[in-house]
Amino acid sequence: LVGAPACGDVMKLQVEVDENGRIVDARFKTFGCGSAIASSSLATEWVKGKTVDEALKIKNTDIAKELCLPPVKLHCSMLAEDAIKAALADYKLKQDPNKEESEKKA
Amino acid sequence: KEQYYSEQHSSLINKAYQTLLNPLSRGLYLLELNGVEPAQETDCDADSVFLMEIMEINEKLAEPKNENILEEIETLIKVKQEELTKEVTAAFERDDLQEAKKLLAKMKYFANLEDKLKNKKIPS
Numbered sequence: 001l002v003g004a005p006a007c008g009d010v011m012k013l014q015v016e017v018d019e020n021g022r023i024v025d026a027r028f029k030t031f032g033c034g035s036a037i038a039s040s041s042l043a044t045e046w047v048k049g050k051t052v053d054e055a056l057k058i059k060n061t062d063i064a065k066e067l068c069l070p071p072v073k074l075h076c077s078m079l080a081e082d083a084i085k086a087a088l089a090d091y092k093l094k095q096d097p098n099k100e101e102s103e104k105k106a
Numbered sequence: 107k108e109q110y111y112s113e114q115h116s117s118l119i120n121k122a123y124q125t126l127l128n129p130l131s132r133g134l135y136l137l138e139l140n141g142v143e144p145a146q147e148t149d150c151d152a153d154s155v156f157l158m159e160i161m162e163i164n165e166k167l168a169e170p171k172n173e174n175i176l177e178e179i180e181t182l183i184k185v186k187q188e189e190l191t192k193e194v195t196a197a198f199e200r201d202d203l204q205e206a207k208k209l210l211a212k213m214k215y216f217a218n219l220e221d222k223l224k225n226k227k228i229p230s
């Protein structure tokens with residue numbers, strides 16, 4: 001769960017990671033402008049099927065480029081990148097080696 | 107030429123008035139005057155309780171229109187905004203600009219909610 005203080009947008013990204021460290025499912029819920037919603041939607045699509053480490057490599061610039069975000073909306077892609085990082089950091093924190101599957105959210 | 111100047115000044119005065127009238131814009135302007143930039147960095151899990159609250163209100167607002175719930179939310183937002191305004195005032199008074207900055211960031215979320223609520227109330 002992340003927020004952009006400059007514009008007051010909130011973004012929730014949930015990931016489901018399997019025992020191999022691969023993201024098997026992801027869901028988003030974003031309240032904000034169209035660019036913020038699009039950024040989180042794209043981020044959600046991109047992390048699916050990736051390993052945690054691969055997903056951490058996703059950059060806001062990639063998202064912005066794919067969506068052709070105007071300069072004034074670049075911070076939305078940054079928020080999406082932060083949402084991915086926060087979700088995965090949360091996963092790593094809560095990781096229990098005994099658990100088979102973990103559902104983590106940010 | 108005089109008319110042009112008058113229009114310019116009139117416009118500036120209106121802008122100034124509007125800025126000072128609203129607690130959030132007023133607070134942000136005060137920060138600016140003190141050389142402090144408004145919060146730019148993403149709020150993350152450190153403020154998760156607060157963000158969750160904002161999320162919940164957003165979710166309620168996204169539901170089909172319900173007069174009672176809308177009223178509840180309106181009251182909640184108002185109370186929160188008043189609280190935050192008081193806290194921001196106190197922060198400025200003791201020259202705690204960093205705290206003011208944090209609080210103003212919170213106010214921004216509530217200002218957005220207030221706008222969404224207003225739009226929701228407009229008969230569709």
